[in-house]
Amino acid sequence: MIISEAKPLAELEEALAPFGKLFLVGCAACATACKAGGEEEVFRFQEWLATQGKEATGSVVIDEACHIQRAARDLRHHAEAVKAADALVVLACGSGVQSISSNTDKRVVGALNSLFLGNVRRFGHYEEMCSLCGDCILNETAGICPLTNCAKGLLNGPCGGMRDGHCEVDAELDCAWKLIYERLQRQQRPGVFARRVPPKQWSRRRKPGRHKIR
Amino acid sequence: MSLLSQNLAAGSFVVTAEVAPPKGIDLAPVLAVAEKLQGVTAVNVTDNQGANMRLCSLVLAGELRRRGIEPVLQLTCRDRNRVALQSDLLGAAALGIENLLLLSGDHSKFGDHPDARPVFDLDAVQLLEVAAGLNRGVDMAGKPLTGVPSFFPGAAVNPAAEPFELVLQKVRKKVDSGARFFQTQAVFSRSELERLATAVAPLGVPVLAGVLLVRSAKMARFLNANIPGMRVPDDVIARFDSAADPMLEGMAMARETVGWARELCQGVHLMTLGHEEKIPEIL
Structure with a gap:
């Protein structure tokens, strides 16, 4: 799977500075498995946004964020929340970010760095x-x-x-x-x-x- | 035919030394050092050694050649893809450079540009084959060259590396790919040099034993910690620790290593790191 990790908070603070309302996107595949962009991380990100004085208009964890059509469908299902947002934050690998960015003209902020195609040695230990x-x-x-x-x-x-x-x-x-x-x-x-x-x-x-x- | 190839073919004990291009554009100091070298058949010109960015080895090798000093052009696979490597090799041939030392190269991590993307489009075995191809008048694409180089390609081997049988596999591949001589990394043990010389002898390719002038225990420890493939053994470091004059001890050790080489292989490659004036004394 694609191994990813959260970007440093300082970098995210800067990237999100212009925005007050954000729609969050996670991925149920790799980013969930390596604890970077699953339900739990999306929820925690939402809590962190609140501490920054920002609002989450909604969120979705896409089955596989790299699936362009599926991402499009899931964004349509959340059309109102997406529309209400100033930008979308994607907790998925670079492929996932681009599935989203190719389906909207809104600003898309990637919240993770994608590292490599990795094997799992044991939980939390990945090897290329x-x-x-x-x-x-x-x-x-x-x-x-x-x-x-x-x-x-x-x-x-x-x-x-x-x-x-x-x-x-x-x-x-x-x-x-x-x-x-x-x-x-x-x-x-x-x-x-x-x-x-x-x-x-x-x-x-x-x-x-x-x-x-x- | 290069002097190096002639002297090795003649079976005389061959000495090579080593100079490094400057970090900058003033070649005068290094050329002055090279011009003063005595008893040396050819001079290696290092290629961004230790992955530290310096003036390109090709230009300094060309300048040595112009002054009648025979260079051994070192070329690593770390910073150039196959197009750039072939292009540099043709440039070298056009400048009259024949001796090559073709290397993989220390990883970019060790140098002063650790964020550089390491290339390694080819490895040293493949680069040796490329040089052999150019000598036959064709490039990697099979396209004919106008004017054919007459390179004398060499390769490196680390006599201390373990497992040695694995090292030997690569040595054989290098010979099969056209390596005509070996220069070794620094030798600190007679038995390791003997092991290498014995293994390489049936391949019919001369070995120049690497002799590094270590000047202190501190330097030895620094080399061990920072230079890939370098291992100054503990007993050698202990000799420096207990020596009254570490420089004299280093000189004695270098002379000793040259002695082993005279006995076991075809020459020495001296790495004196700024103390080139000591070479006659070491020999």
């Missing part, structure tokens, strides 16, 4: 394991993505900064290439070490991404 590169080599790397788990995204083995199997950038982390190497050894196969991996085809990751199921 996939960079959505469009050119996956996991089948060769024993199911450990070097593009993501190596701080430099190296494709042909560890850098010279590896220290006792740990990463030069964060000594708390195992070197991704050490993990790949050890798991391939346990699987008794050379995997990615059998060939020189060519440069990534970044053309597959051209922005903005578009995909249609055929």
Whole structure:
């Protein structure tokens, strides 16, 4: 899921300074799971707004804020409250913010920072394991993505900064290439070490991404 | 053919040194240092080392070349994508630069622009292949070049890194990708150098052992804390702690390391960090 966290309050205070009445939008998918934009956080945000002398005209937690049509529908269901607001505050990832902003000409204030596509280690602990590169080599790397788990995204083995199997950038982390190497050894196969991996085809990751199921 | 490639091919004990481009545009001091170097076949020019922004290595390497000092151009994958890397390599060839040290590069986190976006569009293995391709007269897109470079590409290896078998996997890939020599990160242990030299010997690629002039225990601790891939062992730090004159101790240690290199590999790469006048004494 998309891992997100609340923006610092000072930044939000500044962003919301021009507005007195706000409509709040949360997301029932990722932002709820990582406790950044679910029912609870929307409610707490509403309480915080009150302490700032601001009024919430209403709120909605959209099933998946990234679903553009669904977001449009939910905003229509709350048309009066939306209309009464000076701006909308969105407690969802950047995708969610843009679903909302593409459905209204009102000012939209994003209340979260989107961090990464994350796995859940345990509640509240998220780890990035996939960079959505469009050119996956996991089948060769024993199911450990070097593009993501190596701080430099190296494709042909560890850098010279590896220290006792740990990463030069964060000594708390195992070197991704050490993990790949050890798991391939346990699987008794050379995997990615059998060939020189060519440069990534970044053309597959051209922005903005578009995909249609055929 | 570069002097470095000739001397390595001839089997003579080769010495390289290292200079860093300035933070600024005055090249006079570093050129003066380079011109005074003695007993050195070629001089590495570092590329925004430690991810600290400095004048580009290509320009300083070109200026050395113009003065008859043979450079080893260091080029990292950290700050340039494949287009810029190839473009810089062609520029280097046009300036008569042949020796290359192709590196991944220390992470941007360590430098003075930690908010920079690290590039790493290629890794060092891939960049070595690119240099080999350019030597064959084609770029990464398979397009022909007018005028063909004659690069002598080298690569880095950290003899102290563990697990060593994993390091060796990469060394083999680098050789397969066209690495013609290795310069190692700083060596502080004879057994580690021996382990590396023994492993690389069958690959037929010469190794220049990295010799770092450590001047004090404080400096050693700083290096350990701040320089990726650098590990001055505790017993070495202890030698400095108990030394009456740490600089003399550092010189003794550097001479000792050069001795191991004379015995075990094909040369040394001296990192004297501003004390280049000590080189003849170290050798």
